[in-house]
Amino acid sequence: MSLISPAARDALQTWLEHQKSLKGAAGNTITAYRGDVTEFLAFITSHKAAPQGLTALSDITVSDMRAWMANTRSADVGPRSLARKLSAVKAFYRWLAAREGFEPTAVLLTRSPKFTQKLPRPLAVDAAQDLIDCVELQSQTPWIAARDVAVVTLLWGCGLRISEALGLTAGDAPLPQVMRIIGKGGKERIVPVVDAARDAVSVYIDLCPFALKDDQPMFRGVRGGALSPRAIQKVMASARMQLGLPATATPHAMRHSFATHLLNAGGDLRSIQELLGHASLSTTQAYTAVDTARLMEVYDRAHPKAG
Incomplete structure (x- = not known):
């Protein structure tokens, strides 16, 4: 988390604790959330070439979101995994926006990549x-x-x-x-x-x-x-x-x-x-x-x- 500002790191930790204690999220879910949102915050810090405090995080644009998704896809992340990562980022931003009082429109309007839903195959x-x-x-x-x-x-x-x-x-x-x-x-x-x-x-x-x-x-x-x-x-x-x-x-x-x-x-x-x-x-x-x-x-x- 070295690339992430202390304020962003503290906000992420508070959100994860909220997910675990108030929403009953499982341990594996918390681990996935932590990894996905950490990757996003680290990318934004690198992309903006400056530490991202909470004020900076509230100014995320559609262009920033597109850059993050393109960067993630370039790392051989499939559409299903990217959709999961985006879902985690959106959940974090809903909570952060409500707490800090800003509009997370650019993040929430970002479309999830399309993928074919794999239906389970039951045995006869x-x-x-x-x-x-x-x-x-x-x-x-x-x-x-x-x-x-x-x-x-x-x-x-x-x-x-x-x-x-x-x-x-x-x-x-x-x-x-x-x-x-x-x-x-x-x-x-x-x-x-x-x-x-x-x-x-x-x-x-x-x-x-x-x-x-x-x-x-x-x-x-x-x-x-x-x-x-x-x-x-x-x-x-x-x-x-x-x-x-x-x-x-x-x-x-x-x-x-x-x-x-x-x-x-x-x-x-x-x-x-x-x-x-x-x-x-x-x-x-x-x-x-x-x-x-x-x-x-x-x-x-x-x-x-x-x-």
Whole structure:
């Protein structure tokens, strides 16, 4: 942050603390915000060839914004990443403008680059089951095989994020029929636990060679430490290659599959939104690969006037 004025640095730190304490932003989000806004402020300092105090920051022009975006693109930053960086800068400027009493028009009117939204690719039910079966075959050590099956079954059977599954403690076992999960931004949700997930976790617990204290991680690595997401990503990569599944068959794809399979079985979007812990229904819609025909089918079946 050496290129940034003390006033700008202090303002950024205050904003980040505001995002964390009042808006519940996750640690990874705060880290991304810090990096993105720091890069922007450093560029503006260099671009203007002068330290940028708060007064100078309030005088940002459309030309300055275009120069920053061009400079960022020239560093091989893709449109999706640039859009994320711009979003962080806009959020910071909204807060700064409200606090300092200036109009952040040039920043807020800057258009985000267009990019194609990558829709998640859920697996078919049979493919998801085959993947779990194949995951079990990736290790000749029984407890590791049982561990990997338990984690992947939680992703598919309960719609958990990998961080949520690996965040479970030994005290959560045996898993109840309904589990309380703390997700992104501290958002709490209730998730039913399917029998297959409860059974898979039970098998793993019985085989695990390490002492599992209630306040310690449920899932362990080979040396007894907390299991890393990378280990699950690798075992799924091996399994999908053996099955000839696409590279999109990732741990997160199991969560997409959970949502899509529920929808196809007649679940409604609002309920699935709650189970996934999404703040926005549009996010759930993307997860479930909902198309217009499917929405109309739900509408025709469920709306009172459609009867």
